[in-house]
């Protein structure tokens with residue numbers, strides 16, 4: 341797939357999903373749900389301030405008859421109720437509404453009502469690139485400073501998503517500030533180990549190489565210029581960032597500087613979780629709902 345339009349052409353033929361939204365009283369969230377419902381992708385359980393949800397829905401001419409509304413008094417209660425719908429199998433997808441990321445993720449990780457599976461949970465973003473293909477970015481939103489073991493899990497979650505968008509053997513660029521190993525830069529040491537593990541078949545399903553800087557991960561020309569011989573350089577499908585700061589800034593640079601379309605979900609939980617920034621547009625939220633519907637196949 342090269343665009344979100346192509347993703348829609350695939351997703352529209354999947355059975356519609358039920359999505360539980362934690363704190364749905366937000367215009368962009370409801371716009372995204374409205375569009376996803378009109379296009380046959382989801383029906384929703386809208387958890388949050390009922391009066392506000394009804395007021396916003398009316399202001400955007402969104403009929404509510406096909407959706408359920410669960411009235412809650414606080415963000416925490418909204419997160420807990422929405423997560424319970426998913427953990428009890430009454431919803432297929434969880435969506436973060438107008439709540440902070442850490443607040444909903446703490447409920448997702450709750451041992452009693454949460455959505456743990458024993459796997460690492462991580463964020464996978466997908467964006468339309470100028471290279472005529474969809475590219476994945478991970479982890480921009482959940483794991484703060486992943487160690488080597490967690491980085492392997494993060495790669496594997498991204499590989500699952502890559503397969504769903506038609507990339508069978510994704511090329512993973514392990515990003516750093518430079519493309520050579522510098523013992524003072526932990527990201528380059530981890531990258532070298534991940535590359536060797538991939539080469540020796542210890543991590544399967546992907547071709548991993550690094551360290552690579554962002555320019556030579558994406559641009560064949562930049563890689564050639566620097567004389568990098570690599571199966572990944574210039575053709576990366578998945579960008580693995582060293583930590584949340586790098587990932588989050590890259591995610592927001594893609595949106596606000598490059599003005600590219602993006603989607604984001606959490607993988608590794610019982611069901612996919614739509615997780616965008618509260619400031620992301622309704623379009624980014626809609627694209628993320630599509631991506632979650634696709635990732636439900638994993």
Ligand SMILES: CCCC(=O)SCCNC(=O)CCNC(=O)[C@H](O)C(C)(C)COP(=O)(O)OP(=O)(O)OC[C@H]1O[C@@H](n2cnc3c(N)ncnc32)[C@H](O)[C@@H]1OP(=O)(O)O
Nearest residue numbers: 441442445446449459460461480481482483484591616617
């Ligand atoms: C990209 C657009 C969207 C955004 O901009 S998002 C904005 C930036 N993101 C954030 O602010 C969230 C960053 N992450 C966090 O704040 C925290 O890591 C998070 C998710 C809240 C968890 O922190 P804490 O509640 O302090 O949890 P903790 O580290 O003490 O761990 C508690 C238990 O949960 C487990 N856990 C934590 N992260 C996990 C993961 N990724 N996968 C699987 N399990 C995980 C952890 O092992 C621990 O388990 P146990 O209780 O020891 O059994």
